[in-house]
Amino acid sequence: MSSFLDLETLNAIAMLRWSQTGDSAMAEKLIAAKLFGKLWENLTSDxxxxxxxxxxxxxxxxxxxxxxxxxxxxxxxxxxxxxxxxxxxxxxx
Known part of the structure; x- marks a missing residue:
């Protein structure tokens, strides 16, 4: 089941904002969240x-x-x- 605001949708929103305003803060936070999520997944799968x-x-x-x-x-x-x-x-x- 997919949610409207899944990571891919948030990524698209962040990239659109970045392309329109030059403000990369949202994209940077999203990337950090993705990296943290992957790290957490790797740690908890041990x-x-x-x-x-x-x-x-x-x-x-x-x-x-x-x-x-x-x-x-x-x-x-x-x-x-x-x-x-x-x-x-x-x-x-």
Missing amino acids: PELETLRLQVIIRIAKFIKENPKASKEKLAEEIGKHIAEFAEKVEAL
Whole structure:
């Protein structure tokens, strides 16, 4: 299913604006967004990274299930701990 404002349509709008006004800001932002999207896709398609991500989600879900009355502060602390562990493991890859 295609949306009216997909990346190709936005690209055409940016190029039209650039050709009419000489203002390349919109085109530059679109290119940066495309590059970021491709980088993100490459990073998240790593099976080892995906495994680490799922492990973090499972640990957080398990904590929430086992501690349904935990305070917001305790939840934030626990989630922060798991995210920090995830970040350390990702950097080690």
